[in-house]
Amino acid sequence: MSRIVLPCSFDDLDVMARTVYGEARGEIPVGQVAVAWCIRTRAEIDLGHDGKPDWWGEGIGGVCLKPFQFSCWLPNDPMFPKIKAAKTSQLADCLKACYAVLVGEAPDPTGGATHYYASSIAVPPWAAGKTPVAVIGAHRFFRLI
Template identity: 30%
Template structure:
């Protein structure tokens, strides 16, 4: 079973907005960054690498030091890019496809908490995985915000539960979903069989049931 202890450094980075943190739009173009640079883009780079488990320091900064360079090199090596430690256009493009910024992680944790609080940890990760699967599908909006706020997509958005503050477990579940844990079998939908009345959702190919939710493609 995955470690459900939410480490101190990540709780600080996620739950509190640091004075130097820059919230960067997911589609913003970034200049190439390398060792020794100081830039407002560095916190976003470090945060994304932190979510993926590459950047270990407790806080993000505006300085591109050795720990940032090492994190970039390991990310590049794992994802088949030249491991030069420079965050250029190819590295940024790939990093944005497989990671999230702080705002996106907040949104993902909120929808997990709103839709799946009270479920097992695996059930919470599963809801996050559905969002990530939709992000990879051409049939849905191409941003996490667009997916979550798509009209009628999530009942918790419609009834206001999405506005509640998520707990640390929801954040950890969001991180695990971003890192690729998908207990749903690539599902794009889920529903509660005790309350679902839509014939369409019942017609979808089902992959697994986790807690109160049936997941489907």
């Protein structure tokens, strides 16, 4: 029997699936798993090992909804109204990917990445000069912590 390996409510799972939908809806399944793993990795890391809230949010939902961390949640992003209105049937593949990541059934294809960007955009300043730890589908993944 599978179990969630870190605290996660149904609302957290929904927000995580909507984030993966907004960020990787057209990706191959492993690409959706990779984005979900970035979310999980961030939720598990305690920056500074101090038990205090981290700059990128706390918990699954907090990490996803922290302003400026996932562009699909920005009100002016074209995906924002789509992720808000998406029906469960549209989210099915993303929900499966997120659940598999949360219960530990899907291995981390990113090797612990904390950041990524789509190769269709210009290299963001935070990635300039850095080597990705993985390239999966249309995304480049980085471990910056």
